[in-house]
Structures are given as structure tokens and as C-alpha cells.
Amino acid sequence: MKKVVVIVQDGAEPFSLGVLGEVWAEPYHPEDGNPQFDYVVCTPRPGRVKGSVGYDYVVDHGLEALDDADLVAVVPKRNFLDPSPEVAAAVRAAADRGVRVLASCTGVFILGEAGLLDGRACTTHWRYGALLAERFPLARVDADVLYVEDGVVLTGAGSAAGIDASLHLLRQVFGAKVATTTARRIVVSPHREGGQAQFVRTPMGQTEADTLAPLLAWASDHLDEQLSIERLAAQAHMSPRTFARRFRDETGTTPLQWLSSQRLAQAEELLENSTWSVEQIASRVGFGNAATLRHHFATARGTTPQQYRKTFTCIDRAV
Template sequence: MKKVAVIVQDGVQAFGLGSICEVWNEPYHPDDDNPVFEFSVCTPEPGRVRGSSYDLFVEESLDAAADADLVCIAPKRGYRAHHPAAIEAVRAAAGRGAYVSAHCTGAWLLGEAGLLDGRECTTHWRYGAELQEAFPEAVVRPEVLYVLDDGVLTGAGSAAGIDASLYLMRRVFGARTAATAARRIVMPPHRSGGQAQFVRTPVGQVEAETLSPVLAWALEHIDEPLPVDRLAAQAHMSPRTFARRFRDETGTTPLQWLTSQRIALAEELLESSPLSIEQIAGRVGFGNAATLRHHFTQALGTTPQEFRRTFTCLEAG
């Protein structure tokens, strides 16, 4: 992936566009060796593009997306209506094998291009039912942060757009590159796509202290068995109260959270260490290579061995 193009239209939302730029349009930094992309913002009719917060002057036409490796769709007000040329540009990008990414309600453009049919996708939780109604052949998952299905990435919007972009960067360039980018923009290096878009109870409304210290403790002991009752004891709660509080505060279950953290650590070790698959399985708390392989393949669609081979080749290249 070398070239990234973002399609904007009238009504473009500033934060949605900005979150895409934040991940993919950063210049070279002397303190890391992350890739620098040829990045462009383009529009069906170059010139003034009216925005939801401020207007833009966009010089690039949709020709900029014609050979892009990643074509992003910035969300806009009036999300049901899209320029026919923008629809065709996205359809053509997917047809030639480029990645296509839609932020928030940008998913409507994907639907108009026929790219959601039969695919899992998401959008902002407010619009999930509406997206499903508009495109009944799509498999809409309004509860999750992001979904990547056969080269088509959709995100929940707002900050989750950054999570979605970092996930794609992780899949293409590896955990180390994505973690470096996340650190630069002061974001968590990995939030699982299956994590809920919002928590049911804001942290400020619960009587107990945040679970952050327990999560930090769990990461320090991730190579050990961490059943709910052990985590609950660390938090000085009953297992039932802890499980409820955990979901309220994090949007996921303790088991799902631990599994995603263990997979993320396994990715980093596969890239950066000479440890065997069996050793990595023990280091991240899966116990054995078979269990690591099961969870890793389920989450990433590839085996630990194939993952290591891919990113070893990338570094060598």
C-alpha cells in the first residue's frame, strides 16, 4: 500500500476527514521508520467543497483515486445522496482489488456502489437499523467498532474511525507499525473491532473506582491463567459484580478483552522476537500452540506461522 485517496463531497464532516488524515497523511518522522503514503483528498467536482463546519478548496479530481491502493470515504451530511461519479470511483477501486474504507455514514456510498451486499459492515450505532433497511442484502453489525470484510472496511464513526484505520494498518504492515502510529497520535494501539461502540454506564456514574488498575495488572500477568474470579478478587468484587462492571466500563467481556490483548501481544512477538510459536503461546497466556493457533486464526483469518512469514518478508523487503 503506497497511495491513499480520500473522497469528499459537499457536507463533508470535519472530524471524519481529520481522523482519516491523522492516520494516513502523516509525514516522515525521524524517530520512526513507518511508511509515508502518497496522500490526496479528491472530489467529483474540484473547487469549493462545502463542509459541515467549514468549507474546503479541493484541487484533485477523482482521477486521484483511480490508482490508489486505499480509497477512503469521508462522511457527510445528507449521507443518503452521493455523486454518481463518486459511486463509480469506489466501485472501480474495489473491482481492481484496492482496499475501500468508509467512515461512519460513508457506508451509504459503499451500499450505493453495491459493495455491502453479502458483506458484514457497520456504521454509527444511531444509523445501523437505517443502513440495514436501505441495503437489505448487507450484514449490518451496528454494535461493533469496525469490520473488515474482503477488502471493504467500515467503521462506527468519530474516534472509531481511527481504530478502523489502525486496524487496517496493522493487517497490512504489522503490529509494530500500527503501534508506532497509535503512539504518535496518542491512541490505544489496539481496540478489538468486536468491542461495543459505547458502554452502557458512563464511568462517572458508577460508585466504584475505574477498573483501569485491574486491566493494567492483568496485562502484567497476561501469561498466567486469569479467570473472572481471579480478576474479581483483584478488584475486590464478587465475580458477578465484576463481570457486570467490566462490560459496563469497557463494552466487552473479560474473556473477550483478554483474548484480544493476547492476540495483539502474539502479533508483536511474532514480528519482533525469535521465540517459537509454542514459546509465544506460553508468553501470552494461551498455554500451547494449538490454542494460540485457534484464537489467532479465528481473529485474523491466518495462522501464526503465515503471519510471521508475511511480516518477516515485509521487513526484508
């Protein structure tokens, strides 16, 4: 892998472009022994390219730069639902030659337009996962992970996940030492734990319901108690069977799944805004013990309560 070509279009997001430059455009450092790449930025029509945050770019190279590329990276753009057939065709032609293709965040949509997501596993920013799946129904979208590699296509979640995907590719092609050295140089973790589910803020008390709205409000205030289906049904003045059916009809989920999601949301709040121990939080939200809370966190968020607190705490530990 020697030549890395990055495609920018009108509305290009500067952070995503900067992320790629940090990894692939760095000059050689003898103390690191890092590989150096022929890094080229191109656009469909060379010249001035409109940016998305108040400044523009001047790009000298056209899409012909892809002809001898070893890696093609697509920078997300603001108007991503208005794709360029020209760019899609160029990216598709590169992939058909066996060239690796990398995109993150909304840049993944151009890969869909190029037909490169059909039958492939992929990801994008959690906010756009459902839209990506709807727009490209043959794609296997997993919006819970930071990056996915499937054949020559490598997709990342949010813009910062372009770093994770790029480090993964460096590790795969050049080995762990190169990836670790690159991560140390740009002061990031060589491998982030968990998936992007941990970055999805879970709202509390927003479940739409009709006749069960008072019950949901009551249950939200009693999460630390034992809330069996029988007790919830009695609180709603229904039989357990009628209650279970009505609950699914009005909320789209089961009582136990709803309770679990509410308890996780409350646990997140306490991990962010309190100094309580994980054991105390588990008891307070109704999971009973820290082991159960860790299990639910790993399943739903792809991380641990401790790691979540480390990432999102609002408490100044120095105080």
C-alpha cells in the same frame, strides 16, 4: 500500499477527514521509521467543497485520482442519505480492481449505494445501524463493533473508529510495530477494547407498556431484590403464564431480559457517578456479585465494568 486517496463531498465532516490525515498523511519521521504515503484528497468537481461546520475546503483533484490508488477512503458527509451516483460508481470500480476501500460512520452508506455491502459484514455508527440494514438488506450489519473487515471493504463505527480501522489496516499490511508507533504518535490506544455497545447510553424507565406500567415502575425501584416471574406475576395480580404472555405482548421482550437491561442501565449510572466498588454495585442492582455483573457487561456491552468506569466516570479522582 503507496497511494491513499480520500473522497470528500459537499457537507464533508471535518473530524473524519482529520482522522484520515493523522494516520495516512504524516510526513516521514526518521526516529519512527514510519511509512510515508502519497496522500491525495479528491472530489467529484474540483474547487470549493462546502463543509459542514462553518468552513469550506478547496480540493484540486477529481475522481480520476482513484485510478491508481491503493486505498480509497470515503469521508462521511452531512447529507448522507443523498448519495452521489458518480462517487458510488468510482468507489465500486476501485473495489472491482482489488483496491481496498475504507469508510466509517455515515460514509459507509456510499459503499452500500455502490453495492459493496451486499453479502458483506459491515458496521456503522450505532445510531444508524438499523437504518443501514433497512436501506441495504443484503448487508450483514453489526453495529456492536468498532470496525469490520470483509474482503477489500473495511468499515468503521463512529468517526473516531476511523482511527481504529486505519490502525488495523496498518497492522495488517506493515506489522504491529508500525501500527503501535502510529498510535503512540497520535496519542491513542493501538487497540481499543470492546465494541461500540459500551458507548450506547441505555435509558431507564422508558419501556412503553399499557396495563403493566405500574409493575414496571415498581420493579425498577426493587431491582436489588429477587424478582422471579412468580413474584412479578403476583405483584401484577396475574398467573405466571398469563403474566409472561402479557409482558411480551406489551414490552416486546421477556421479564428476565427486561430486568437484565434495567440492571445494566442502573449499573452504568453507578459506575459513572459513584465510587462504589464493582461488588457493591452488583449487589445494589440485583446481579448479586461482581462476577455476574462482569458476565452481563461483557455480553451486552463488549467491555468490563472497570473499563466502562475508566472511560465514562464523572467522578474527579483527584478529589
